[in-house]
Amino acid sequence: MDPSKAKVPPMKDLTIDNITENTIRINSQSPDLRLTYVLERLVTHLHDFARETRLSTKEWMAALHFLTAVGQICSDVRQEFILLSDILGLSLLVDSIDHPKPAHSTEGSVLGPFHSHEAEDMAHGEAMSHDSQGEPCLILCTIKDSYGKPVSDVKIDIWETDSSGHYDVQYADRDGPDGRCVMKSDQDGNFWFKAIKPVSYPIPHDGPVGKLLDKLRRHPFRPAHMHFMFEKAGYDHLITALYTRGDPYETSDAVFGVKESLLVDFHPADEMIAKEHDVEIGSAVLEHDFVLVSEKEASDLRDKQSRKALADLGRKLKLVHGLPVPDVD
Amino acid sequence: MDPSKAKVPPMKDLTIDNITENTIRINSQSPDLRLTYVLERLVTHLHDFARETRLSTKEWMAALHFLTAVGQICSDVRQEFILLSDILGLSLLVDSIDHPKPAHSTEGSVLGPFHSHEAEDMAHGEAMSHDSQGEPCLILCTIKDSYGKPVSDVKIDIWETDSSGHYDVQYADRDGPDGRCVMKSDQDGNFWFKAIKPVSYPIPHDGPVGKLLDKLRRHPFRPAHMHFMFEKAGYDHLITALYTRGDPYETSDAVFGVKESLLVDFHPADEMIAKEHDVEIGSAVLEHDFVLVSEKEASDLRDKQSRKALADLGRKLKLVHGLPVPDVD
Numbered sequence: 001m002d003p004s005k006a007k008v009p010p011m012k013d014l015t016i017d018n019i020t021e022n023t024i025r026i027n028s029q030s031p032d033l034r035l036t037y038v039l040e041r042l043v044t045h046l047h048d049f050a051r052e053t054r055l056s057t058k059e060w061m062a063a064l065h066f067l068t069a070v071g072q073i074c075s076d077v078r079q080e081f082i083l084l085s086d087i088l089g090l091s092l093l094v095d096s097i098d099h100p101k102p103a104h105s106t107e108g109s110v111l112g113p114f115h116s117h118e119a120e121d122m123a124h125g126e127a128m129s130h131d132s133q134g135e136p137c138l139i140l141c142t143i144k145d146s147y148g149k150p151v152s153d154v155k156i157d158i159w160e161t162d163s164s165g166h167y168d169v170q171y172a173d174r175d176g177p178d179g180r181c182v183m184k185s186d187q188d189g190n191f192w193f194k195a196i197k198p199v200s201y202p203i204p205h206d207g208p209v210g211k212l213l214d215k216l217r218r219h220p221f222r223p224a225h226m227h228f229m230f231e232k233a234g235y236d237h238l239i240t241a242l243y244t245r246g247d248p249y250e251t252s253d254a255v256f257g258v259k260e261s262l263l264v265d266f267h268p269a270d271e272m273i274a275k276e277h278d279v280e281i282g283s284a285v286l287e288h289d290f291v292l293v294s295e296k297e298a299s300d301l302r303d304k305q306s307r308k309a310l311a312d313l314g315r316k317l318k319l320v321h322g323l324p325v326p327d328v329d
Numbered sequence: 330m331d332p333s334k335a336k337v338p339p340m341k342d343l344t345i346d347n348i349t350e351n352t353i354r355i356n357s358q359s360p361d362l363r364l365t366y367v368l369e370r371l372v373t374h375l376h377d378f379a380r381e382t383r384l385s386t387k388e389w390m391a392a393l394h395f396l397t398a399v400g401q402i403c404s405d406v407r408q409e410f411i412l413l414s415d416i417l418g419l420s421l422l423v424d425s426i427d428h429p430k431p432a433h434s435t436e437g438s439v440l441g442p443f444h445s446h447e448a449e450d451m452a453h454g455e456a457m458s459h460d461s462q463g464e465p466c467l468i469l470c471t472i473k474d475s476y477g478k479p480v481s482d483v484k485i486d487i488w489e490t491d492s493s494g495h496y497d498v499q500y501a502d503r504d505g506p507d508g509r510c511v512m513k514s515d516q517d518g519n520f521w522f523k524a525i526k527p528v529s530y531p532i533p534h535d536g537p538v539g540k541l542l543d544k545l546r547r548h549p550f551r552p553a554h555m556h557f558m559f560e561k562a563g564y565d566h567l568i569t570a571l572y573t574r575g576d577p578y579e580t581s582d583a584v585f586g587v588k589e590s591l592l593v594d595f596h597p598a599d600e601m602i603a604k605e606h607d608v609e610i611g612s613a614v615l616e617h618d619f620v621l622v623s624e625k626e627a628s629d630l631r632d633k634q635s636r637k638a639l640a641d642l643g644r645k646l647k648l649v650h651g652l653p654v655p656d657v658d
Contacts, residue, residue: 071400
């Protein structure tokens, strides 16, 4: 932009005590009210963090080097900043804020860095994983809305690791997607497929995020789970996962994803299921009912929570494209 | 580390309201009390930022992509995270916190991303810049302590742009350092050298930080200045700069570095100066007296301010290697 056009507030002699206010003023020249508000809160918290910790120049430089390393290890198949957000609890928090769930609907969980758009469409009953070392299982699901009505034609993204705890994208020499698929719910809101029983695994910990976990004396493990993502016009986007009950990491997930309502039990296939789905009697079966929230239900709840959050800051709310900004009128 | 050894607090069903507390608990297993405290404040502010803005999944992802881009553009000669910290006011703030200055001592300013360890030692009176397009100037300085006593043998790092507003490291085809040097103050605390009059220039704005400035309707310019860094055992490390008074960007520095006490005026060389320093009569001269703070003076002031910051959080202070942690006894 042309600097002579900017209405910059005069600033000089910035100190510990006045730099925050002045940074916010210079950042408040955009007509984008949402950007202005987000930057105001960002600068406030960033500065308060430095003031409250009395952050040293050495620590500041170490942090910048850490963030640089996080950025530089990112590639098409590795997103270390998502991992960082995950282990700091931010990912789960943002999902909870953006996709609030009324009681009795399926809760959300973390997306993680391993979703891929490469997954292929799969017909009901087919096998998602081709890992012969994995323990085969059958997954039988329904999707309903919050009134108990089946929801057909939902696009479902499903992904899991192989039996060694690695996603397909973690193999440099892979020759295509595996352990992931995209399905559509049928007219009765059902979908079913074959997979392998999930295993617990460490998130990638050979990079800067792993080093941080180590310094914090935290283990990098996630309990066994299978990811699901649901998408249909008129319904709130649902990112979730099902967790195998009793996993040793059930109460210490490195990325905070586990919820009681998402814990599931496998049961042995009886004769009827075995026959109907062409699996062995006694093999592992998981049955689960998902409940989707409508866009309206989600946005009503989101707006209500936004209003409360801004009231807590002593501000009146104005919504811009569904996101809160302070109303200054 | 061995995960079975970790004493992890049991965590499940984390929500908007309890995730912060639980993330802090899982991050508090290290014997490094400073790390624990810094992470506690980081997680608190990161989560409060998300809660207060009602950060959306889309915005969160945009932020992670932005940070990734900032990391990926970094190289041996470009540090975009320092730039980001600079334009958010964090760099100036951290310097103010870590290097507090008693009245009458030379104030600090931002380091910026262009300091380099390549600078060569230079004798008093020599020329630091070899840019024939620049307006030559003579810089005559003294260094004293806060009692007015000259400080000899101070290592002084000096750097400035060429007349087009670029540092040497910004040229891919440069054949060595230019516009920078390292000097030592003489036995009377003096140092003097030839340079070119500083010019205002934009910080590198062809990357993610430049895009952010543009979105914020901020110009990327810094007023004309020359960087100085002072180092001597027993004295607090001083990073500062001198700014040419009257620069059009004097009150809108993109990185918040300008202080009234650091504004300087050039005056024309009189016959005596011209003769003594082999410059033309009437050519630009800058005379400046720097005042260094002792390590003890700086750490006393730092400790006092740390105590106040923790008291403001309702906590008692314990110092670990000079940095504050809450005293939990």
